[in-house]
Amino acid sequence: MDINNKIATRQSYGNKIVELGKENENIVVLDADLATATKTELFKKEFPNRFFDMGIAEQDMMSTAAGMASYGKIPYASTFAVFAAGRAYDQIRNSICYPNLNVKICATHAGITVGEDGATHQMLEDISMMRTLPNMTVMSVSDDIETKWAVEAILKINGPVYLRLGRLAVPVIYDENQKFEIGKGIQIGNGNDATVIATGLMVQQAILASDELKQKGINIRVVDMHTIKPIDRELIVKCAKETKRIITIEDHSIIGGLGTAVCEVLAEEYPCKVTRLGMKDTFGKSGKAEKLLEYYRFG
Amino acid sequence: MKITDISELEKIAREIRIGVIEEVYAGKSGHPGGSLSCVDILTVLYFNQMNIDPQQPNSSSRDRFVLSKGHASPALYSTLSKRGYFDEKELFTFRGIDSILQGHPDMKHIPGVDMSTGSLGQGLSCANGMAMSSKLNKDGVRVYCLLGDGEIEEGQVWEALMSASQYKLDNLCVIVDNNNLQIDGEITEVMNSYPIDEKFRSFGFNVICVDGHNIEELIQSFETAKTVKGKPTAIIAKTVKGKGVSFMENQVGWHGKAPNEEQYNIAMHELKENC
Numbered sequence: 001m002d003i004n005n006k007i008a009t010r011q012s013y014g015n016k017i018v019e020l021g022k023e024n025e026n027i028v029v030l031d032a033d034l035a036t037a038t039k040t041e042l043f044k045k046e047f048p049n050r051f052f053d054m055g056i057a058e059q060d061m062m063s064t065a066a067g068m069a070s071y072g073k074i075p076y077a078s079t080f081a082v083f084a085a086g087r088a089y090d091q092i093r094n095s096i097c098y099p100n101l102n103v104k105i106c107a108t109h110a111g112i113t114v115g116e117d118g119a120t121h122q123m124l125e126d127i128s129m130m131r132t133l134p135n136m137t138v139m140s141v142s143d144d145i146e147t148k149w150a151v152e153a154i155l156k157i158n159g160p161v162y163l164r165l166g167r168l169a170v171p172v173i174y175d176e177n178q179k180f181e182i183g184k185g186i187q188i189g190n191g192n193d194a195t196v197i198a199t200g201l202m203v204q205q206a207i208l209a210s211d212e213l214k215q216k217g218i219n220i221r222v223v224d225m226h227t228i229k230p231i232d233r234e235l236i237v238k239c240a241k242e243t244k245r246i247i248t249i250e251d252h253s254i255i256g257g258l259g260t261a262v263c264e265v266l267a268e269e270y271p272c273k274v275t276r277l278g279m280k281d282t283f284g285k286s287g288k289a290e291k292l293l294e295y296y297r298f299g
Numbered sequence: 300m301k302i303t304d305i306s307e308l309e310k311i312a313r314e315i316r317i318g319v320i321e322e323v324y325a326g327k328s329g330h331p332g333g334s335l336s337c338v339d340i341l342t343v344l345y346f347n348q349m350n351i352d353p354q355q356p357n358s359s360s361r362d363r364f365v366l367s368k369g370h371a372s373p374a375l376y377s378t379l380s381k382r383g384y385f386d387e388k389e390l391f392t393f394r395g396i397d398s399i400l401q402g403h404p405d406m407k408h409i410p411g412v413d414m415s416t417g418s419l420g421q422g423l424s425c426a427n428g429m430a431m432s433s434k435l436n437k438d439g440v441r442v443y444c445l446l447g448d449g450e451i452e453e454g455q456v457w458e459a460l461m462s463a464s465q466y467k468l469d470n471l472c473v474i475v476d477n478n479n480l481q482i483d484g485e486i487t488e489v490m491n492s493y494p495i496d497e498k499f500r501s502f503g504f505n506v507i508c509v510d511g512h513n514i515e516e517l518i519q520s521f522e523t524a525k526t527v528k529g530k531p532t533a534i535i536a537k538t539v540k541g542k543g544v545s546f547m548e549n550q551v552g553w554h555g556k557a558p559n560e561e562q563y564n565i566a567m568h569e570l571k572e573n574c
Binding site: 067095 | 414
């Protein structure tokens with residue numbers, strides 16, 4: 001991981017969707033007046049006819065995307081995670097997931113790392129809500145390389161996908177040769193003292209922590225759980241058996257998110273002690289992202 | 300198949316109404332009032348207006364219909380079955396555990412259903428998405444969407460009206476089934492959505508007001524809608540909830556209730572007598 005080479009996953013998404021738009025003319029992009037922030041403005045510039053600004057109306061946007069998908073289009077619908085999963089939950093449930101329509105919801109600005117905008121804009125419940133929906137695939141990606149892979153890989157799923165993206169510029173972890181597979185977590189390191197299962201921008205935090213601990217003689221391994229649903233049961237159980245102790249970390253509430261999903265697997269297959277790190281049943285507040293992570297004791 | 304004979308269309312509408320009562324009686328559940336109010340609209344769409352082929356329910360060039368007021372599923376199912384999308388005997392399985400005919404329209408399992416609906420207020424946005432796609436494809440497809448007059452109390456409908464106007468969806472035709480009743484009472488008492496015509500006009504629609512039970516007027520309105528360019532059309536159809544069954548007409552209590560055996564017999568007698 002190169003801590004000086006930073007890029008936000010929303011930027012990686014914006015870049016990649018333009019590339020895909022050139023190859024696949026069925027791809028259309030919808031946004032709700034946030035194209036400059038979600039970076040779909042790049043697609044808008046390249047393909048103005050296939051870009052639909054739906055105004056500040058997320059519910060309308062999601063159902064419109066459903067109608068387009070029913071017509072054979074492949075809509076990527078973007079807005080902030082709080083407005084996508086929160087404001088438009090019923091539209092995602094009934095217009096998109098129930099008929100299993102091919103809509104890719106690419107939600108940016110997830111988590112407290114949104115920073116200064118504060119609690120109203122810091123989505124901490126989206127993984128929880130989205131993973132309960134039948135037919136939905138839920139992904140939460142960590143870096144530039146993984147995001148670009150995911151934005152393309154989800155094209156192979158003929159059904160709804162929720163892809164969680166961040167606002168903050170974060171270090172690039174992987175190189176171009178990294179192999180990814182939907183539903184398969186990535187194990188980083190072979191430490192046997194503990195496993196830290198992380199998702200999204202917390203993967204970088206986990207890698208930094210692992211480097212620090214190594215100097216103190218503690219060897220942990222990190223798992224980048226980029227697919228929350230379907231979750232990699234096999235890898236979770238393997239790590240629990242090998243390291244005995246599991247820690248989860250997510251920029252999300254510890255209720256219903258990655259930590260809960262991991263506990264569900266372990267409770268059923270290999271009960272062991274799990275520590276869940278993340279937001280502990282509270283709303284966030286304004287501040288710099290790095291300060292907020294410290295304040296809420298994410299690490 | 301395009302039927303132009305008005306009395307033939309009226310006969311089909313009566314048969315579709317019989318199907319509605321059969322469904323709700325067989326399922327001991329469902330929404331007869333708002334189904335009966337929109338039967339004539341559906342008859343005109345499926346037997347006179349829409350470019351469809353029941354043998355190819357997924358044809359990409361077909362016109363689309365979205366029943367945004369999804370609880371009127373008995374009317375849609377009876378119409379689709381009459382049009383030949385599936386066997387009439389399916390109607391008797393309505394809302395049963397092994398039936399394809401779910402309580403609200405399910406596009407994954409029912410031939411001829413273009414969009415799953417049920418949660419009110421979402422269908423028009425879906426129809427917009429279809430109309431926008433059709434414009435991208437330049438395929439000449441027309442998209443129809445039926446809204447309830449109570450349904451338009453949902454805020455998303457007004458978001459969608461703005462979108463339809465913004466994107467100049469002249470291939471879209473919205474119909475409002477204005478039967479004046481919702482579950483808790485009259486529209487004006489519960490949450491007044493009037494004046495519907497003026498509101499739609501101010502949102503950029505070409506608005507046509509018609510008697511929603513007059514087949515001839517409905518056909519003319521749909522024909523006019525096709526000629527209007529640069530903006531979507533809304534047909535505000537004045538209807539009677541429970542139309543065709545005397546004791547259900549204009550009765551709010553028949554929004555979501557199945558008839559008992561005696562009521563069923565009376566309803567069937569009335570409808571068949573008129574056939």
